[in-house]
Amino acid sequence: MDVKQVFDSLARQVEPPSTVNVNRAMAAGRARRRRRRAAVAASSAVGVAAAVLVAWSVQPWSGRQNGVVATVPSVTSSPRPVYKGFAEMKKKYPPKGKVASVPPLMMWVSDSPRKGGLLLCESGPSGSSCASFPPLTGKEFARTQGRGKDIWFGVAKGEVHGVTAVTKGGRKLPANLERDVGAGLGLWAIEYPPRTDVLRLVITDANGRTLQRIAVSRA
Template identity: 85%
Template sequence: MEVKQVFGSLARQEEPPSTVNVNRAMAAGRAVRRRRRAAVAASSAVGVAAAVLVAWSVQPWPGRQNDGAAAVPSVTVTVTTSPRPVYKGFADMKKKHPPKGKVATVPPLMMWLSDAPRKGGLLLCESGPEGSSCASFPPLAGKEFARTQARGKDIWFGIAKDGVHGVTAVTKDGRRLPASLARDVGAGLGLWAIQYPPRTDVLRLVIADADGRTVQRIAV
């Protein structure tokens, strides 16, 4: 082969392609860029999800105190329907002495007012851990705002005018034990009950109005 032919052949092999498909090259470039953007977006989504999971896992649970973090206060909402006869004799007593107004849940008792055999008189009925009973009581006097009806085992209960908003037992050692109070039970009266620890020495009951002012003291 002549030298000229050899060099001509080599020159043709080293030359770049004479034509390039521009559209195909641009499409390939766009596909690469789309894959890169998709990969970045997926990585970001994973990072956000991880951050949300971590934030949720470290937040304080309601009512639990974490080191250096205030506990989130919990709110409890109690919906009261008609009381259930959970105590002995409740159903029979309620049937014998129908409520004049509503049956009030006054922990640890269920209490209601009923008409007494004597015309115009009232009965205070209660059902609790010691059983169920009803007893008559005279009307509250002009300066009386509340009265103790009876005392059971570590339980005191009684009646109060509707204007009473607080009944508190004061002990010898200075403790104050608030009563459970149900207002507007019927006949212009409310009912209250106090359950106190065994061997508690109570000195008096303090009766308060809507403004927290003491309107009566009952020595016990």
Template identity: 65%
Template sequence: MDVKQVFDSLAREEQPPTAVDVNHAIGAGRAMRRRHRAAVAGITATVTVAAVVAAWAVRPWPGQRDGVAVAVPAAPSATATPRPTYKGFAELKKKYPPKGKIASVPPLVMWLSDAPRKNELFLCESGPNGSSCSGFPPLAANEFARTQGKLRGIDVWFGVAKDDVHGVTAVTKDGGKLPGNLTRSVGAGLGLWAVEYPSGADVRKLVVIGARGEILQRIRPQ
């Protein structure tokens, strides 16, 4: 039985009799379905566009964090020179010009300078106790780092290291570890390090660490 026959049958059974234009009813039904599909498609498209816009708005692009725009700081200059105010710094810098860059290695400011003696360098340091320079010969083939001195009053060991070194840690008698500060590639293929420790701490050794965390050398401070 086709649709027209169904409508004719229903129309005859209804009381009171009702005149029904089957063809018109079928056409109206098809038009209504087309309008419904168009409305659903329009709503879906609107929701999709809104979702895309919302996703784009919250995407963490450079300069955004958690959907909120933030200022992106400029990368620090690798050759930035600190401006310390330690006593004697300006005079020492003038007398022993830096060979490379000046390094901030808390609690000190340090640099390398040419020494009068051939194949030697000066390590110059400036800190709360004042400023000074001392000469040292090149590191031996099996040396990765060397202590250049110990400052009392601020309790710090400091020295030089080859660029293979990525860290220097002080180890105390009771096994405590005090990581130091290191600035690599200061000049002449060397970096500079400093390890500050609490007053009265019994530092028994300095452990020199490589790029993968391996131990390159152990130094017994004198």
């Protein structure tokens, strides 16, 4: 075997099984790097968008749209209902203090045309009216001043913190009570389910102690 044959034999033994295209490999590497950078950029953009969305959702929205500053109003309590005759009655008999919201009624105390007298005014689903009432006596802490369909309402002294209707079956129905409305009085109203058999009203102080019991006429 001559030298050329030996060299050719050795070259075939050390030659790699396939030929690598260097230009193609470099192009593939660049493509992989571009895809990796694009994926990282997209991930960062999604993260920033999510952070902005969270920040926007937990903050009160205030901004300028079409040149106008707009602010989302804060959540407030439901407005008081306005019943028929309320405005007229309030104007004719101005509150001696404030108008009390004692659902389902709006109530207030006003001066009576009679000197030194008081009026209890109420406005509800059935309309609006005012009626005079005598002062509470020394032994009275509260009094029923009116009765509508499935409702009682009345006045109470400042010591009163609770008015509760007790049914024949022992069920207790607490009144809506607003204290210090005017003229040293609080006002209360109890709305009860139809055909409820109420026996009495229990008047209590801040500690739950019974101040007075009022028997209720079922007539």
